[in-house]
Amino acid sequence: MTHSLMTQSVTPVQSAPSLTPALSVSGVHKSFGSFVALEGVDLDIWPGEFISIIGHSGCGKSTLLNLVAGLSLPTEGSVSLFGRPIDGPGPERAMVFQNYSLLPWLSVKQNVLEAMKASVPQMKRAEREEVCEGVLKMVGLWAHRDKKPSLLSGGQRQRVAIARAFAVQPRVLLLDEPFGALDAITKGNLQDELLGMWSGAESGISNVLMVTHDIDEAIYLSDRIVVMSNGPHAHIHEVLKVNLERPRERAKLVNDPVYLGLKAHMLDLLGRVLAH
Ligand SMILES: Nc1ncnc2c1ncn2[C@@H]1O[C@H](COP(=O)(O)OP(=O)(O)OP(=O)(O)O)[C@@H](O)[C@H]1O
Known part of the structure; x- marks a missing residue:
């Protein structure tokens, strides 16, 4: 498979000129003091896309995700969500971290309910309870x-973190190495649960x-994979x-020429081009 067949420019083929990107990262630079982490990052993500970001340790993946989360602001450039500039965290975005970040003094259910109270305060208590029960089930x-x-x-904790993220609708x-600490079987199960929840009609997640x-994880889950250069x-x-039809079958993928070519x-x- 040739390079040109597998890659495409940052603006994907399916983008119609009139369509507003779900997420637009434009001319983004991010420095920490004199340290330039990101320089000239441009990326449009279209409604419905599952995007993975991959690259060597320290290349700025989390920095980019944090900019989208609104946890920090770009030094230069802009990040917009559905056409509106991101200037801080907001209820339309939920983040899941590798280390679960659950509140240890609260029960599983309370962890979900508290996040909902903070993110969707307008929701009535009965509805909150119902949504909480739904995601935990x-x-x-x-x-x-x-x-x-x-x-x-560990797998159960990460399930709670994912349930909590879905509960705030x-x-x-935004997922920062959500399955990085899990064994292969648990990881595979959670990837499938994530795909099932995301594609479910009621999820509302664009x-x-x-x-x-994880290269296999990126290919299995994503519509496109963003490969970062080294920092x-x-x-x-x-x-x-990732030109692989959904739903994807893990067992069949391993022999699929598209999958093998991408991998x-x-x-x-x-391992070579971006090797340190
Ligand atoms: N708050 C900060 N202050 C100073 N430097 C920072 C800060 N946050 C990140 N960096 C630096 O920016 C660079 C990118 O960090 P980042 O955490 O985004 O990388 P990463 O690709 O997510 O790494 P990993 O794969 O190891 O998690 C690193 O060199 C890091 O040390």
């Missing part, structure tokens, strides 16, 4: 709703933006389109 943790996080396994889900180190002064090295290309990029 979806991730198979309703029976554990009264437990504190310390009594759960965001339009954009886009997922996920940072990962400092990191930028987008290449955007890869080989990414291994070459990360």
Whole structure:
């Protein structure tokens, strides 16, 4: 497979000129003091896309995700969500971190309910309870709703974090290496749960933006994969389109020439072209 067949410019083929990107990162630079983490990052994400960001450690993946989350602001350039500049965190975005970030003194159910109170305060208590029950059932943790996080396994804690993110009904889900600390089987199960919840009609989630180190995960989940160059002064090295129909079957993918071509290309990029 040739490079030109697998890659495409930052503006994807399906973009109609009149369509507003769900997310637009334009001319973004991000410095921390004199350290330039990101330089000249441009990326349009279209409604409905699942995008992964991959690159070597320290290249600025989390920095980019934090800009979209509104946890920090660009030094130069702009980040817009559905045409509106991001100037801080907002209820239309929910973030899931690798380390679960649950409140340890609250039960599973309270962790979800408290996040909902903060993000969707207008929701009535009865509806909140109903949504909470729905998401905890979806991730198979309703029976554990009264437990504190310390009594759960790593996979269960991450399920709570994902349930909490879905419960606040965001339009954009931001995932920072959400499955990085999990064993392969748990990781695979959670990836499938995530896809199931995201594609469910009631999710209301337009886009997922996920940072990962895992090439297989990026291909399995994504519509496009953003490969970052090494930092400092990191930028987008290449955007890869994943031309694999959904729903995808993990067992079949491993023999699919498109999958194998993409994987080989990414291994070459990360292992040779962008090697430290
Ligand atoms: N608040 C900060 N102050 C100073 N430097 C920072 C800050 N946040 C990030 N950096 C630096 O910016 C660069 C990019 O960091 P970032 O965490 O975004 O990388 P990453 O690609 O997510 O790394 P990893 O894959 O290891 O998680 C790193 O060199 C990091 O040390």
